[in-house]
Amino acid sequence: MKPIAIVTDIEGTTSSIRFVKDILFVYAEQFLPDFIRKHKEERDVARQLRSLSDNTGIPLKNTEALIEQLRRWMREDNKSTELKALQGMVWEMGYQRGEYQAHIYPDVPDKLREWLDAGINLYVYSSGSEKAQRLFFRYSVFGDLRLMFAGYFDTSIGPKKEVQSYRNLAEWIALPPEDILFLSDVEAELDAAAAVGIKTVWVVRPQETGADVTKLKSRHPIVSSFADIRIEEL
Ligand SMILES: [Mg+2]
Numbered sequence: 001m002k003p004i005a006i007v008t009d010i011e012g013t014t015s016s017i018r019f020v021k022d023i024l025f026v027y028a029e030q031f032l033p034d035f036i037r038k039h040k041e042e043r044d045v046a047r048q049l050r051s052l053s054d055n056t057g058i059p060l061k062n063t064e065a066l067i068e069q070l071r072r073w074m075r076e077d078n079k080s081t082e083l084k085a086l087q088g089m090v091w092e093m094g095y096q097r098g099e100y101q102a103h104i105y106p107d108v109p110d111k112l113r114e115w116l117d118a119g120i121n122l123y124v125y126s127s128g129s130e131k132a133q134r135l136f137f138r139y140s141v142f143g144d145l146r147l148m149f150a151g152y153f154d155t156s157i158g159p160k161k162e163v164q165s166y167r168n169l170a171e172w173i174a175l176p177p178e179d180i181l182f183l184s185d186v187e188a189e190l191d192a193a194a195a196v197g198i199k200t201v202w203v204v205r206p207q208e209t210g211a212d213v214t215k216l217k218s219r220h221p222i223v224s225s226f227a228d229i230r231i232e233e234l
Helices: 017-039 043-056 063-076 081-096 108-117 130-138 163-173 187-195
Strands: 005-008 121-125 151-153 180-184 199-203
Touching: 005 163, 017 043, 017 063, 017 081, 043 063, 043 081, 063 081, 081 130, 108 121, 121 163, 130 151, 151 163, 163 180, 163 187, 180 187, 187 199
Parallel strands: 005 121, 005 180, 121 151, 180 199
Antiparallel strands: none
16 A cells, blocks of 8 residues: 655755755854854844753853853754754754755655655654754755645654654654655664554665665665655555
8 A cells, every 4th residue: 555644854865964964063063152142132042042041050141151051062962952943043044144055865856746746745754853854945955845745743753763753753644654654764763663554665875875775684675766765566
């Protein structure tokens, strides 16, 4: 039976991991401090700084110490809510200024369009915040792709390697798991999805891993491009 909904990961699946690591994270490291100094009185920024101050005990008026905390978290890749929210604001600024566009592999948009034409609903499930996901597809190298997706899920439904997260996902999409197909570059995420009965395809981008796809073995079907995904054969 063909899936009725397809859920895709972003990093390593629709898009290069390098874009996020080498462009987005580097940009945030560079511009977050000045962004905070400049906008700390504005409502959205002020709210995050207040919450950061409450959670760490750093006095709200000590802007530089708050910035230092955020920089430490960025180095440690700590995904605190405040850091994620503030990073999202800085990334939005970068996208709007045209500093970069989100990377999408060229085989992706055509396939998404083909699935939409076949009446399939598309969703995203990624560890980036929902806001960051929307920005990503809004400012992509293929233009604004946001409307292709019926919904965006982040780790507020659960961590990506946990089985319960995929139960939650199916519940949100309101379909039986076997009507859903999940695409990811991480086998452990696919294992968790398959454990609840969701169909899976392992997307292994040779551009990312240098892996020889023909030599990989897995319980999940393996492709190196969206063009090779045949939903009628799953
Ligand atoms: Mg991934």
